[in-house]
Amino acid sequence: MTVSALTLQLLTAEDPAGLLPAREQMALSLGWHIVLACFGVAFPAMIFVVHRRGIVRDDPVALELAKRWSKVSAVLFAIGAVSGTVLSFEMGLLWPGLMGPFGDVLGLPFAFEGLSFFVEAIFLGIYLYGWGRMPPRRHLLMLVPMAAAGVVGTFCVISVNAWMNAPAGFTMVDGEVTNVDPWAAMFNDLVFMQFLHMWVAAFMVVGFAVSGVYAVGMLRGRRDPHHRLGFIVPFVFATVAALTQPFIGHLLGGNLGDRQPAKLAAFELAETTESPSPLRLGGVLVDGEVKWAIDIPVLGSLIAQNSFTEPVQGLDTIPEEDHPPVNLTHWAFQTMIGIGTLLAGAVVLFWFMRWRGRDLLERRWFLRFAAVSGPLAVVALEAGWIATEVGRQPWVVYGVLRTTEAAGSNSGLWWLLGATVVVYAGMTTGAVVVLRSMARRWRAGESDLPSPYGPEPREEVAR
Amino acid sequence: MTLPMLVVAALFVGVLAYALFGGADFGSGFYDLTAGGAVKGAELRTLVDHSIGPVWEANHVWLIYVLVMWWTAFPETFASTMSTLILPMLLALLGIVLRGASFAFRKYAGTLGQARLFGAIFAVSSVVTPFFLGAVAGAIASGRVPATGRGDLWSSWLNPTSMFGGAIAVGTCAFLAGTFLTADAVRSGADRLAEALRRRTLVVGVVTGAVVFAALVPLTRDAPTLTDGLAGRAAPLVVLSAVAGVATLVLLLRRRPAPARVTALAAVAAVVLGWGVAQYPYLLVDEITIADAAGAPATLRALLVAVVLAAVIVVPALTYLFRLTQSEDWTHH
Numbered sequence: 015m016t017v018s019a020l021t022l023q024l025l026t027a028e029d030p031a032g033l034l035p036a037r038e039q040m041a042l043s044l045g046w047h048i049v050l051a052c053f054g055v056a057f058p059a060m061i062f063v064v065h066r067r068g069i070v071r072d073d074p075v076a077l078e079l080a081k082r083w084s085k086v087s088a089v090l091f092a093i094g095a096v097s098g099t100v101l102s103f104e105m106g107l108l109w110p111g112l113m114g115p116f117g118d119v120l121g122l123p124f125a126f127e128g129l130s131f132f133v134e135a136i137f138l139g140i141y142l143y144g145w146g147r148m149p150p151r152r153h154l155l156m157l158v159p160m161a162a163a164g165v166v167g168t169f170c171v172i173s174v175n176a177w178m179n180a181p182a183g184f185t186m187v188d189g190e191v192t193n194v195d196p197w198a199a200m201f202n203d204l205v206f207m208q209f210l211h212m213w214v215a216a217f218m219v220v221g222f223a224v225s226g227v228y229a230v231g232m233l234r235g236r237r238d239p240h241h242r243l244g245f246i247v248p249f250v251f252a253t254v255a256a257l258t259q260p261f262i263g264h265l266l267g268g269n270l271g272d273r274q275p276a277k278l279a280a281f282e283l284a285e286t287t288e289s290p291s292p293l294r295l296g297g298v299l300v301d302g303e304v305k306w307a308i309d310i311p312v313l314g315s316l317i318a319q320n321s322f323t324e325p326v327q328g329l330d331t332i333p334e335e336d337h338p339p340v341n342l343t344h345w346a347f348q349t350m351i352g353i354g355t356l357l358a359g360a361v362v363l364f365w366f367m368r369w370r371g372r373d374l375l376e377r378r379w380f381l382r383f384a385a386v387s388g389p390l391a392v393v394a395l396e397a398g399w400i401a402t403e404v405g406r407q408p409w410v411v412y413g414v415l416r417t418t419e420a421a422g423s424n425s426g427l428w429w430l431l432g433a434t435v436v437v438y439a440g441m442t443t444g445a446v447v448v449l450r451s452m453a454r455r456w457r458a459g460e461s462d463l464p465s466p467y468g469p470e471p472r473e474e475v476a477r
Numbered sequence: 478m479t480l481p482m483l484v485v486a487a488l489f490v491g492v493l494a495y496a497l498f499g500g501a502d503f504g505s506g507f508y509d510l511t512a513g514g515a516v517k518g519a520e521l522r523t524l525v526d527h528s529i530g531p532v533w534e535a536n537h538v539w540l541i542y543v544l545v546m547w548w549t550a551f552p553e554t555f556a557s558t559m560s561t562l563i564l565p566m567l568l569a570l571l572g573i574v575l576r577g578a579s580f581a582f583r584k585y586a587g588t589l590g591q592a593r594l595f596g597a598i599f600a601v602s603s604v605v606t607p608f609f610l611g612a613v614a615g616a617i618a619s620g621r622v623p624a625t626g627r628g629d630l631w632s633s634w635l636n637p638t639s640m641f642g643g644a645i646a647v648g649t650c651a652f653l654a655g656t657f658l659t660a661d662a663v664r665s666g667a668d669r670l671a672e673a674l675r676r677r678t679l680v681v682g683v684v685t686g687a688v689v690f691a692a693l694v695p696l697t698r699d700a701p702t703l704t705d706g707l708a709g710r711a712a713p714l715v716v717l718s719a720v721a722g723v724a725t726l727v728l729l730l731r732r733r734p735a736p737a738r739v740t741a742l743a744a745v746a747a748v749v750l751g752w753g754v755a756q757y758p759y760l761l762v763d764e765i766t767i768a769d770a771a772g773a774p775a776t777l778r779a780l781l782v783a784v785v786l787a788a789v790i791v792v793p794a795l796t797y798l799f800r801l802t803q804s805e806d807w808t809h810h
Contacts, residue, residue, distance in 0.1 A: 085585065088581060088584070088585070089581050089582065089585060091534070092534065092577050092578060092580065092581030093577070093578050093581065095534050095537060095577060096573060096574040096576075096577035096578055097574070098541075099537070099540065099541060099570065099573055099574070099577075100570060100574060102540075102541055102544045102545070103544070103559070103566060103567070103570045105548065106544075106548060106555050106556055106558070106559030106560075107559050107560075107563055107566065107567070110556040110557075110559065110560050111556075113548050113552055113555060113556045113559075114552055114553045114555075114556035114557075114625075115552070115553075116552070117548040117549055117551075117552025117553075117555060117556070117772065118549055118550065118552050118772025118773045118776040118777075119773075119776070121545065121548055121549025121550075121552070121772075121776065121780075122549060122776060122779050122780065122783070124545045124548075124549065125542075125545050125546065125549055125780055125783040126783055126786075127545075128538065128541050128542045128545045128783075129783060129786060129787055129790065129791060131538050131541060132535065132538045132542070132787070132790075132791045132794075132795075133790065133791065133794060135534035135535040135537070135538050136535045136791070136794045136795055136797075136798050137794070138534060139530075139531035139532055139534060139535055139798055139802075140531065140797070140798055140801060142530075142531065143530060143531040143801075143802070143807065144801075147801075147806050147807050148801075148806075159794070194772070194773030194775050194776055195775055196549075196773070196775060196776045196779045197775075197779060422560060422627075424560075424563070430567060433571070437571065437574060437575070441574070441578050444578060444579070444582045444595070445578075445582070447587075447591065448581075448582045448585050448586060448587070448591075451585070451586070451587025451588070451591075452585050452587070454587065455587065463585055465522075465523050465526050465583075465584060465592075466583070466586050466587075466588070466589055466591070466592035
C-alpha cells in the first residue's frame with residue numbers, strides 16, 4: 015500500500031503506538047465504505063427513474079431493471095450498513111483523543127445522520143419486500159424517503175469532515191474545549207460546498223459504474239433494449255454530475271489558500287512562493303526541490319486564486335512541522351482532477367456525437383472506455399479523499415488538534431488491521447461472487463431469485 | 478428532570494429498542510444454526526429470511542443511535558469505555574459485520590454450497606454477538622470501566638458479571654426470536670414448523686430463566702452496587718420480568734404464541750430497564766454519574782431536537798414497517 019509507505023515517512027520517535035495502525039485502519043475502512051455509501055446515496059434515485067418509467071409507461075424492460083437493481087441494492091446496502099457501523103466503533107476505538115474532548119462538539123451531525131440512516135433502512139426494507147405486496151404507485155414512492163435520506167445523510171457526515179478542516183463552534187481556553195455551540199460546528203463555513211462535492215461525486219461513481227456494467231454487456235453482443243436503457247439512465251445521471259463537478263470543485267477550493275495554505279501548497283507542489291504561480295503537472299518533491307514537473311505558467315494563480323498575479327504560498331513559508339506529506343497529497347489531488355476532467359470530456363463527446371447523429375454505443379472503443387469509467391470514478395473518489403485527508407495532516411482538527419494527540423497508545427491495533435484486511439477481503443469476495451451469480455442467473459432467464467434454501471422441491475431440481 | 482437525565486433517558490430508549498428488536502434478529506440465528514441439514518432446515522431458514530429480512534437493517538440502526546448519542550452527550554465516558562472494552566467491542570463488531578453481510582449474501586447465493594457457508598457464518602455470528610454486548614453491559618454494571626483513561630483490557634470483561642451478562646443476552650435474544658418465529662410460523666400456516674419452534678423456545682426460556690437465577694448469587698459479590706439497585710429501586714421490574722417470563726412460558730405451553738410475543742418483550746424489557754434503574758445515578762457504575770459525565774449543555778439541548786425529530790419521523794415509519802411485515806399480505810408468499 016503506497017499510503018503506508020508514505021505515512022512511514024511521517025513516523026517520528028514521539029508518535030504514539032496507536033497512530034500508524036489507526037491511520038491505516040481508518041483509510042481502509044473508510045475507503046471501502048465510501049464506495050458503498052455512494053450507492054446508498056445515488057442508487058435509489060436511479061432505481062426511481064426506471065421503476066417510474068416501468069409503471070407510468072407500462073414498460074416491462076424498465077420494470078425488470080428496477081427489480082434487478084433493487085436486489086443488487088439489497089446486497090450493497092447490507093454491506094454498506096455493516097461497514098458504516100465499523101466506522102462508528104472506530105471513532106472511539108482509534109481516536110480517543112478526538113472523541114473524548116470533542117465528542118460533544120462534532121457529535122450532533124452524526125445524530126442527524128443516524129436519523130437519516132434509520133429512514134433509509136426502514137424504507138429500504140419496505141421497498142425490497144414490497145414487490146407484489148403493495149399498490150405499485152405507493153411502492154414506488156418508498157424510494158423517495160430513501161433518496162432524501164441520502165441527501166441528509168451525506169450532508170451530516172460531510173459536515174463533520176468539513177468541521178475538521180474548518181473548525182467552528184467552540185473555543186479553546188487553556189487547552190480546554192469551552193463555549194460549545196454544536197449548531198455552529200455543524201453549519202461550519204465549508205460544509206455546504208463540501209457536501210455538494212461529495213453528493214455529486216456519489217452520482218458520478220454510481221452512474222458510471224452501473225452504466226459500465228451494461229457497456230460490458232453490449233461489448234459482449236447483448237444489444238437489446240434492456241442493455242440500452244440500463245446504460246442510458248445511469249449515464250444521464252453521471253453526465254449531469256460529471257459536468258457540474260468541476261465548477262463545484264473550483265468553488266470549494268476557492269479560498270483554500272487562506273484557509274489551509276499548506277494543503278494548497280501541497281496540491282500545487284509549491285515549494286517556494288512564485289508570482290504568478292504556474293500550474294504544476296506531475297512532479298515530485300525531493301529534498302525540497304521539485305523535479306520532473308511540467309509547468310504551465312500563470313495557470314496556477316488563475317485556478318487557485320482567481321487572479322493573474324496572486325501567488326500560491328510556498329511550503330518554505332510554513333513551519334516544517336505543519337507540512338502534510340506533500341507528494342502523496344499532490345498526486346492524489348491531480349489524479350482526481352485528471353480523471354474528473356477525462357470523464358467530463360467523455361460525456362461531452364458522447365452527447366455531442368449523438369447530437370450530430372452518431373451513436374458512440376456502436377463503437378467498441380467507447381464501450382471499453384465506458385466499462386472502465388466506473389472504476390476510474392472510484393479511483394477519483396478515493397484520490398479526492400486522500401488529497402483532502404492527507405493534505406490536512408498533521409492536524410486532525412485543523413490548527414487545533416494534531417493527529418498524534420488524537421491517537422491512543424495501543425500497539426495491538428496492528429492485529430486489528432490484519433484482521434480487518436482479512437474480513438474486508440472476504441466481504442469483497444462474497445459480494446463479487448454473489449452479484450456475479452445473480453447476473454448469471456438473470457441472463458439465464460431466471461427472474462425471481464428464490465432463497466437457495468427454498469422449500470419447494472421444484473427449486474431443489476433447478477439447483 | 479435535568480437535561481442530562483432527559484438525554485440519558487433517550488439514549489436508554491435506544492438501548493432498550495436494540496435489545497428487543499435487534500436482539501430478536503440476533504436470536505433467530507440460534508434456530509437457524511440448529512435447524513439441521515440443508516433439506517430438513519430449509520423451511521425454517523426460509524422463515525428466518527422472511528421474518529428478519531425486511532426489518533434487520535432498521536433494527537440495527539438502534540445501535541448506531543446509541544453509539545452516536547453516547548459519544549455526543551457523554552464523550553469522555555465513550556472514549557474510556559471504548560479504550561477499556563476494546564476487545565469485546567471489536568468481537569461484537571466482527572459479529573455484526575459477519576452477520577449482516579452473510580445474511581444478505583445467503584439470500585442471493587447462487588448455489589446451495591455457498592448458501593450453507595454464508596448461512597453458517599450468519600447463524601454462528603448471530604448467536605455469538607449478543608454475548609459480547611452483554612459482557613460490555615456487565616463490565617459497566619460491575620464498575621470496571623474508569624471515567625477517564627483506560628481500565629484493564631482483560632479483567633474488565635472477563636469476570637462473573639460480564640460472563641453472566643453475556644449468557645443472559647444470548648438467552649434472551651434466542652427467547653425473543655423463538656416467540657416471534659413461532660408466531661410467524663403459525664400465521665403462515667406452517668404448523669409442524671411452529672410446533673418444533675415452540676418446543677425449542679420453551680427449552681430456551683427455561684434455560685435462560687435458570688441462568689438469570691444462577692447469576693443472582695455471584696452478582697451480589699461481584700457487582701454490589703448493581704445488586705443493591707436490583708434489590709431496591711429496581712425490584713418491581715425484576716418481579717415484573719419474572720412474571721412476564723413465566724407468563725410467556727405458559728402461553729407457549731398453551732399454544733398461544735401471538736400474545737406470548739408481548740409478554741416475552743415485556744420480560745426482556747423489564748430486565749434491561751431493571752439494569753438501567755439499578756445503576757442509577759451512575760453512567761459508569763461506581764465511577765461517574767450521569768450528571769458529571771454530561772458534555773456541553775448546548776449539545777445536550779441540540780440532541781433533544783434530534784430525539785424529537787426521531788420521535789416524529791422514525792417512530793411512525795418504523796411502525797408502518799412493522800405493521801406491513803406483520804400483515805396478512807406480507808406473510809403469505
